[in-house]
Structure formats: structure tokens, C-alpha cells
Amino acid sequence: MYHTWMRFFTPGPAHHRLGLVCLGVGLQHGALPPVGPRVLDHHTAVVISAGTGRYLHPDGRPTPVTAPALLWLTPGTPHHYAPDPATGWDEGFVDFAGPATASYTELGYIEPDRPVVPLSDATAPRAVIARMARAARLGNPLLEVETGAAVHELLVALRRARADLAPDGDPVLRSLARDAFKPMSVADHAARHGMTPAELRAAVRRGAGCSPKDFLLGIRLGRAKELLAATELPVAAVARRVGYDDPAYFSRLFTRRVGTPPVRFRALQGRAVPGGWSDRVPDPADRPVLRSPGRRTG
CATH class of the missing domain: 2.60.120.280 (Regulatory protein AraC)
Structure with missing residues (x-):
């Protein structure tokens, strides 16, 4: 039946x-x-x-x-x-x-x-x-x-x-994300894990579906966008914070991958506020509350 x-x-x-x-x-x-x-x-x-x-x-x-x-x-x-x-x-x-x-x-x-x-x-x-x-x-x-x-x-x-993969990435991916902003080459990352570059490429491809270079680049550019939108740091300072010592190279790379120069991205997306943005992921159960100007609570 x-x-x-x-x-x-x-x-x-x-x-x-x-x-x-x-x-x-x-x-x-x-x-x-x-x-x-x-x-x-x-x-x-x-x-x-x-x-x-x-x-x-x-x-x-x-x-x-x-x-x-x-x-x-x-x-x-x-x-x-x-x-x-x-x-x-x-x-x-x-x-x-x-x-x-x-x-x-x-x-x-x-x-x-x-x-x-x-x-x-x-x-x-x-x-x-x-x-x-x-x-x-x-x-x-x-x-x-x-x-x-x-x-x-x-x-x-x-x-x-999938039983062969951790839901949020294996230790290699977590380590790459943690060290993404350091001026390290793919070979440097591989050596840190006792792997050859080819072994690291295979591990990242299996876990993230892309190359180590693209995995790191995605994290770096994401952080660069946040800094451009939420701070008034010069582009050169943003470049250094995300791992690029050459601001001209960073600007060319950003423009090629994002489709617009860093300065233009800031002009379109800038939302600098006192205190800056929070890095904490918001809790859906703890929604922000908008209060009327001048209203006091507590």
C-alpha cells in the first residue's frame, strides 16, 4: 500500500x-x-x-x-x-x-x-x-x-x-573569513592550514562553491561597502582596513567588481549616523522602536 x-x-x-x-x-x-x-x-x-x-x-x-x-x-x-x-x-x-x-x-x-x-x-x-x-x-x-x-x-x-558539510561552513571557511582582511595571499592561507593551494581551492569550492580568491574578495568588498556607506573614512583608509595597501588598486578592483567607483558608491549609499552602524545581527523578536522627537521614556 x-x-x-x-x-x-x-x-x-x-x-x-x-x-x-x-x-x-x-x-x-x-x-x-x-x-x-x-x-x-x-x-x-x-x-x-x-x-x-x-x-x-x-x-x-x-x-x-x-x-x-x-x-x-x-x-x-x-x-x-x-x-x-x-x-x-x-x-x-x-x-x-x-x-x-x-x-x-x-x-x-x-x-x-x-x-x-x-x-x-x-x-x-x-x-x-x-x-x-x-x-x-x-x-x-x-x-x-x-x-x-x-x-x-x-x-x-x-x-x-548535506551530511558532508557543516551548515555554516567548515573550520577552513570560518578561518578564512576571520583572516580575510589581513594582507595574505591564497598560498599564505593554505600554509596556515597545512594545505597546498590546490587542497585549499578544493576545500573552498566544496564548501562555498567558489575559489578562495572570490570567497575572500566577497568578504572584503562587503566590508568596504559598509565602511564607505557608514563612515567618512578616506578611500585609502577603507582600502587598508580591508587588506589593500594600494588604494589605487583597491579602487580599480572595487569599480570592476561593483560597477561603480568607491566615491560614487559612497555618494549613492552614504548613511553616516552618530555612533555608526552596529555589527550585531538584529534579533527579529526585538524590533527597533521609533519614538517621536522630544519624547522621553523610562
């Missing part, structure tokens, strides 16, 4: 231009029948939250599937999978497509060469799928946009749930 619920959608051209669209969502559990062999023309994420089964590769080689786990079904790749007929499994699936799939693959969020991915916990991905299922009610005018946005969220949730 098994139970199946599913809905399929046909987003329009404008929805596809948003980057990702949801083509279908389903929730199934029990001794489900085998799937395939078949080939799809879109991506599908199958989240297994309970049970066991197996996935057959195109060459016939089987890979055991033990929940929690993710199955990646990618366009043009033959696949064949099934739960254990004695126990079945609990799955949620999402069919999706769009031009953003190429970028998510490049960043390592979608892994065509790794069809079976162990997860540490399927709770967060299944919660996203459940919201997509609720959005699939008949007559929902926001259906395509709501479910398309949820595909982005699902990919992030699946990335965080």
Missing part, C-alpha cells in the same frame, strides 16, 4: 525569466513502485525523509539509499530507483527548471555527478516542499511566483542539510 499526492504546473515565459520555475511538487509514502528507467528534460530533487531503497546508475551499478537522503535527477541522465518493497519510504519531490540551474550547478548546489547525497536532516527541505504543496491550491494567483521562489529556498535548504 502506498499514498501519492502531486500537482504539476505550466509557468509562462515571464516566470521562466525569473530564473527558476517549479514544474511540479509531490508527497508520497509507502511501498512505492520503482521509477524508471527513464530520462527527464528537467531537474528533480527527491527528498527521502524515512525508509531505505536503492538507486541504479546508468551502468547498472546500485547505490543504497538510506534516509535522510537526496536524489538528484538531472536532465538527460538515465535513472532508475525504488524504495525497499518491504518497508517503503517517505519522499517529497520537486520538479524545476530555468536558466539559474546552470549557476546553481556551478556553485555546487546541484550535483549532477552525485545522484545520491546523504543528508544530516531532512526537516528543513521537507518544510519547504510542504509550503510548495500548500501553495499549489487551485486558484492561487501567486502560484508560479510563490513556488518558483521556493525552489531557490529549497536549494539553499538542501545545501545546508
Whole structure:
């Protein structure tokens, strides 16, 4: 005995231009029948939250599937999978497509060469799928946009749930972030961790989906923007604070990556206030309160 619920959608051209669209969502559990062999023309994420089964590769080689786990079904790749007929499994699936799939693959969020991915916990991905299922009610005018946005969220949730990666980055990434503003080369960072530059590149690519240089640059430029917007420090001083001794090089780099020179960015985004900005992440439960001028409390 098994139970199946599913809905399929046909987003329009404008929805596809948003980057990702949801083509279908389903929730199934029990001794489900085998799937395939078949080939799809879109991506599908199958989240297994309970049970066991197996996935057959195109060459016939089987890979055991033990929940929690993710199955990646990618366009043009033959696949064949099934739960254990004695126990079945609990799955949620999402069919999706769009031009953003190429970028998510490049960043390592979608892994065509790794069809079976162990997860540490399927709770967060299944919660996203459940919201997509609720959005699939008949007559929902926001259906395509709501479910398309949820595909982005699902990919992030699946990335965080991978069993081989810490949710917020491994110690190497945390160390790189901590030392991002020091005038150190990639080779210097690698040596600090007892790694070769190639090993560091592989670790950062696996954890952050980019090169160490781009990882560090993103942190440096983000901090530079904050200093330009919230302080009156000269551009040269901002450059030094984020790890660049040559302000001219910093300005060229900032302009190339941000699209506008530092001085122009400050003119557009400057919000200097007495006391400066806080580095503390705000607590959503402790919202700021606006008080009328001259009003005293306490």
C-alpha cells in the first residue's frame, strides 16, 4: 500500500525569466513502485525523509539509499530507483527548471555527478516542499511566483542539510573569513592550514562553491561597502582596513567588481549616523522602536 499526492504546473515565459520555475511538487509514502528507467528534460530533487531503497546508475551499478537522503535527477541522465518493497519510504519531490540551474550547478548546489547525497536532516527541505504543496491550491494567483521562489529556498535548504558539510561552513571557511582582511595571499592561507593551494581551492569550492580568491574578495568588498556607506573614512583608509595597501588598486578592483567607483558608491549609499552602524545581527523578536522627537521614556 502506498499514498501519492502531486500537482504539476505550466509557468509562462515571464516566470521562466525569473530564473527558476517549479514544474511540479509531490508527497508520497509507502511501498512505492520503482521509477524508471527513464530520462527527464528537467531537474528533480527527491527528498527521502524515512525508509531505505536503492538507486541504479546508468551502468547498472546500485547505490543504497538510506534516509535522510537526496536524489538528484538531472536532465538527460538515465535513472532508475525504488524504495525497499518491504518497508517503503517517505519522499517529497520537486520538479524545476530555468536558466539559474546552470549557476546553481556551478556553485555546487546541484550535483549532477552525485545522484545520491546523504543528508544530516531532512526537516528543513521537507518544510519547504510542504509550503510548495500548500501553495499549489487551485486558484492561487501567486502560484508560479510563490513556488518558483521556493525552489531557490529549497536549494539553499538542501545545501545546508548535506551530511558532508557543516551548515555554516567548515573550520577552513570560518578561518578564512576571520583572516580575510589581513594582507595574505591564497598560498599564505593554505600554509596556515597545512594545505597546498590546490587542497585549499578544493576545500573552498566544496564548501562555498567558489575559489578562495572570490570567497575572500566577497568578504572584503562587503566590508568596504559598509565602511564607505557608514563612515567618512578616506578611500585609502577603507582600502587598508580591508587588506589593500594600494588604494589605487583597491579602487580599480572595487569599480570592476561593483560597477561603480568607491566615491560614487559612497555618494549613492552614504548613511553616516552618530555612533555608526552596529555589527550585531538584529534579533527579529526585538524590533527597533521609533519614538517621536522630544519624547522621553523610562
